[in-house]
Amino acid sequence: MKIIDNKNSGMQELPENKKKTIDLCDDVQMVLFDYMSRELGDNRAELVGEHLRKCEKCQAAAAEIQKTLELLGKAGEADKWVEYRLSEKRRQRIHWAILHPVLDWIYRNHIICALTVAIAIVLAVLILLIKMQIWRPLPKPTLPVNIKPLNGNVTNEVVIPEE
Amino acid sequence: MADKAEKNNEEVRIKDFEAVVAEYEGPLLRYTMRLLGNNDAAQDVVQDTFIRLYRTWKDEMKPSSKLATWLYRVAHNCAVDTMRKLRRRELLHLKHAEEKGEEVEMPKLTSTPEISEAAEKAARALKQLSIREQQLVILKIYEGKSYEEISEITGLTKGNVGYILHFAMKKMAEAIKNDRI
Numbered sequence: 001m002k003i004i005d006n007k008n009s010g011m012q013e014l015p016e017n018k019k020k021t022i023d024l025c026d027d028v029q030m031v032l033f034d035y036m037s038r039e040l041g042d043n044r045a046e047l048v049g050e051h052l053r054k055c056e057k058c059q060a061a062a063a064e065i066q067k068t069l070e071l072l073g074k075a076g077e078a079d080k081w082v083e084y085r086l087s088e089k090r091r092q093r094i095h096w097a098i099l100h101p102v103l104d105w106i107y108r109n110h111i112i113c114a115l116t117v118a119i120a121i122v123l124a125v126l127i128l129l130i131k132m133q134i135w136r137p138l139p140k141p142t143l144p145v146n147i148k149p150l151n152g153n154v155t156n157e158v159v160i161p162e163e
Numbered sequence: 164m165a166d167k168a169e170k171n172n173e174e175v176r177i178k179d180f181e182a183v184v185a186e187y188e189g190p191l192l193r194y195t196m197r198l199l200g201n202n203d204a205a206q207d208v209v210q211d212t213f214i215r216l217y218r219t220w221k222d223e224m225k226p227s228s229k230l231a232t233w234l235y236r237v238a239h240n241c242a243v244d245t246m247r248k249l250r251r252r253e254l255l256h257l258k259h260a261e262e263k264g265e266e267v268e269m270p271k272l273t274s275t276p277e278i279s280e281a282a283e284k285a286a287r288a289l290k291q292l293s294i295r296e297q298q299l300v301i302l303k304i305y306e307g308k309s310y311e312e313i314s315e316i317t318g319l320t321k322g323n324v325g326y327i328l329h330f331a332m333k334k335m336a337e338a339i340k341n342d343r344i
Binding site for chain 2 (some may be wrong): 030031032033034037039064065067068069071072073074075076077083084085086087090091093094097098101104
């Protein structure tokens, strides 16, 4: 078990035996819950048990944990006799989901599915309208051009009017 | 012929699955109910956990510690997601009510049945812990799991489990002692 290093902490030096006791108490209290739930190895549990028999401070800490555990136990007793079971609706839902995985996926992701279907319908309608020449997108707006003859000759020169 | 064999296999798997549901629905519901404090949400979480089990479990569908560990882990993750959703909804509800100038009573996360005042205090102290601490306390104290089982469920080391539980118990003892809830 480690010993507290007071040399650099600026604290007043404690006698060696006192230091060891404080340190041991800290260490014991760190594993108190492990000890109480029988999760400590035999050797360590023996050490903690021995220390607990002698140390009142650690006994008080153990009593506090015990009290908390008892209260939690009481809180748990309230539903000790309640039979927790899935409702019939949930049971049927599980069956339906394992028998129809695709439908279940659609059901779970209904927002994505609805959006995809909506986009597909809009695209289909647009394509249909264009194909049937009922609607076609407007041409891009272009600048007007003037073609004027030079010296009476016909020319291909294009004059773009200044804005 | 192959189709028939496949169908038979599927039927056997469904029967095994039903046995697994019957075995674990109680413990899982109790666990998620303690985490969420809401029966409907707990039922949803357990339902989703079992559906996931049927889809993803490749080994033999028989009750075992490995299967139980997997179920607790998935149920916990689903419960955490649900908890976040519920909190978000709660906050939205509060914000909406504030904007309208209504007075709203904060909905209780726990619908604890009639228990003594002291036990109720303990239940409230438990709710004050972080989700991870709550998970460990519930698994250890209510579900009676060992550190090793908890470590398998949570993915934490055994040392870490003990460390978190130690501080969780300390916090709870302090909260109960000071009665500042």
